[in-house]
Amino acid sequence: MEQLGYLQQYVPVLVLMLVALGFGLGALLVGSLVRPKRPYAEKLMPYESGNPPVGEPRYRFSVKFYIIAMLFVIFDVEAVFLYPWAVTFDKLGLYAFVEMIIFIVILLVGYVYAWRKDAFTWD
Amino acid sequence: MNFLEIIFRPASFDVIVQLAIMVLKVVVVVGVIMLHVTYATYFERKSIGHMQVRLGPMRTGPHGLLQPIADFVKLFFKEDIIPAAADKPIFYMAPVISIFAGMSSLAVIPFFNGFVIANINIGLLFVLAMSSLGAYGIVMAGWSSNSKYSFLGGLRSSAQVISYEIALGLSLVGVMMMAGSLNMTEIVKAQLAYPTGMFLFPQILGFFVFMVAAFAETNRTPFDLPEAESELVAGYFVEYSGMRFALFYVAEYIGMIVMSLIAITCFLGGWDGPFQIPYVPFAWVFIKLYILIFLFYWIRATVPRFRYDHLMSFGWKILIPLALFNVVLTGLLKTLNVI
Numbered sequence: 367m368e369q370l371g372y373l374q375q376y377v378p379v380l381v382l383m384l385v386a387l388g389f390g391l392g393a394l395l396v397g398s399l400v401r402p403k404r405p406y407a408e409k410l411m412p413y414e415s416g417n418p419p420v421g422e423p424r425y426r427f428s429v430k431f432y433i434i435a436m437l438f439v440i441f442d443v444e445a446v447f448l449y450p451w452a453v454t455f456d457k458l459g460l461y462a463f464v465e466m467i468i469f470i471v472i473l474l475v476g477y478v479y480a481w482r483k484d485a486f487t488w489d
Numbered sequence: 490m491n492f493l494e495i496i497f498r499p500a501s502f503d504v505i506v507q508l509a510i511m512v513l514k515v516v517v518v519v520g521v522i523m524l525h526v527t528y529a530t531y532f533e534r535k536s537i538g539h540m541q542v543r544l545g546p547m548r549t550g551p552h553g554l555l556q557p558i559a560d561f562v563k564l565f566f567k568e569d570i571i572p573a574a575a576d577k578p579i580f581y582m583a584p585v586i587s588i589f590a591g592m593s594s595l596a597v598i599p600f601f602n603g604f605v606i607a608n609i610n611i612g613l614l615f616v617l618a619m620s621s622l623g624a625y626g627i628v629m630a631g632w633s634s635n636s637k638y639s640f641l642g643g644l645r646s647s648a649q650v651i652s653y654e655i656a657l658g659l660s661l662v663g664v665m666m667m668a669g670s671l672n673m674t675e676i677v678k679a680q681l682a683y684p685t686g687m688f689l690f691p692q693i694l695g696f697f698v699f700m701v702a703a704f705a706e707t708n709r710t711p712f713d714l715p716e717a718e719s720e721l722v723a724g725y726f727v728e729y730s731g732m733r734f735a736l737f738y739v740a741e742y743i744g745m746i747v748m749s750l751i752a753i754t755c756f757l758g759g760w761d762g763p764f765q766i767p768y769v770p771f772a773w774v775f776i777k778l779y780i781l782i783f784l785f786y787w788i789r790a791t792v793p794r795f796r797y798d799h800l801m802s803f804g805w806k807i808l809i810p811l812a813l814f815n816v817v818l819t820g821l822l823k824t825l826n827v828i
Contacts, residue, residue: 375607375608375609376607376609377511378511378514378515379596379597379607381508382518382592382607383592383593385512385515385516385519386588386591386592386593387589389519389523390584390585391585393732393736394581394585394733397565397731397732400565400566401565401566401567401568401569401731402566402568403569404568405570407573410570410571410572410573410574411572411573412572412574412634412635412636412728413722413727413728414636414637415722423574423635423639423640424632424635430648431644431647431648434648434652435651437805438651438652441655442651442654445658445662446658448662448816449665449671452662452665452666453665453666453669453670453671454669455666455669456666459824463820463821463823466820467820470816474813477809477810487798487802488797488798488801
């Protein structure tokens, strides 16, 4: 597959994705041809251990989940910034190492701040 | 020029042959992995059964060998119940997205030297991107079901998956530094050129963080909070039944297999082993795969479930600093030419 261009390397990925989608949708489609369908009101109720559902299922939830999501966005981007550095580490030598120590120290300042603000404590 | 002429020109004929080989490769890999998924369920029930002094499935076929097929046929013919209050399009798509995210990562895994569906330069990055997509399936399923258990399970699961995603991504930075590439085949080759034959020994810390994060990413015990049976029934897929439930189940096992394959490719020397096995170039990948999958089952039978606050603080306060420490340590040792 050497003669294929740069973008064409990704064609097999696309094929696999289509096969994966086809597998999921196909299984549901073929299943829908053979399975029974006998719905009635009680069967279609949300499951709540056999009791009729009480109240609204989409109630307010803890703000902690939002904080976790924000921290994820910050730290995951930091991790992605580390990748190009890691890949070229051998070629860049000591200079890159010192640069990255500075980057990680700045990252740690934010991390310690979040820790001290109890963002990681679940209560 | 009509369509047939375009197809049958010699140059385009090459393209057709290449496409056919590509499709064949994809179908073979997906088929083989699906077969292993089917029997991974049997393997799990058998090994956990024997660990708990039970026999596991015994009735269907000799030693219950036909059990996975019977399960599949049963799920296939089960009624597909969609709750009246569910958000239908999202409810329909959630399991398909889960399985799509799980399967896509297979594209970059080298099964033996030269056999990989797509030999792309950003292999490892692609795997991480696809494993993040899995969270969408969970959130969509949990939210669209319109049930309290699903909602809580989906919330918990997404918070857990994104928390451990960071540790997972950082634990692989050490491997990237050792290999100098994101291409999975290059990573394996770098390991074969390395004195120990694998990155497990200089990267033992990275491997530990990766495996713990992989357990959390795939929602396996001891991190199976999202489907804590005793409180949430089945977590985000409470409302799913029949084939849709089966797709989530398959996605979980594919996730487990994919995480094991990444560990094999990045830490355990890929397709190489202590000695050569003739005629079966992919033998070592599958031997290592079954050892790691057995580890998943073993831990499930041994370790009790985490409490949710412990789970969160373990991910954020222990694994992430450990992974960052591993990055700095690897950098230091490499600068000093120790490893």
